[in-house]
Amino acid sequence: METLVALTHGFAVAMTPYNLMWSALGVTIGTAIGVLPGIGPALTLALLLPITYNLEPTGAIIMLAVASLLGMAMALTRRDAAYLVVLVWAFAGIAVKQVSAPMVVLSSWIAAALMLGLVFFSLIRRQTAQSKI
Numbered sequence: 001m002e003t004l005v006a007l008t009h010g011f012a013v014a015m016t017p018y019n020l021m022w023s024a025l026g027v028t029i030g031t032a033i034g035v036l037p038g039i040g041p042a043l044t045l046a047l048l049l050p051i052t053y054n055l056e057p058t059g060a061i062i063m064l065a066v067a068s069l070l071g072m073a074m075a076l077t078r079r080d081a082a083y084l085v086v087l088v089w090a091f092a093g094i095a096v097k098q099v100s101a102p103m104v105v106l107s108s109w110i111a112a113a114l115m116l117g118l119v120f121f122s123l124i125r126r127q128t129a130q131s132k133i
Helices: 002-014 017-034 041-054 057-078 081-097 102-131
Strands: none
Touching (some): 002 057, 017 041, 017 057, 057 081, 057 102, 081 102
16 A cells, blocks of 8 residues: 555656656657757657756656667567667666666666666567567
């Protein structure tokens, strides 16, 4: 029961207008920059990473969750392992840099581990697709 209360509280915090604004802003700016010719997902992530430096930990975790969801979508639709490796590198960098915010560090390492797992899944899926040809 305690876990359910904590989960409900987490969703309540995530659904505040301030946090929803950062989530929408991250998706909108990330998509707008990512579709520009010559700028791929990795460069977009590198360009937008400084925006998160002044966020409070909750907003930063929401941005990490959005980046993780976009990484999962990329892994499942395009089988792009290189993009996922860039995300693993970025999340590990965030975890190492943000030692003063333990929530952000833990969330970053979890996201990095998830993306690393998706790298292996993407590579295995690509290999099995090529072997069927």
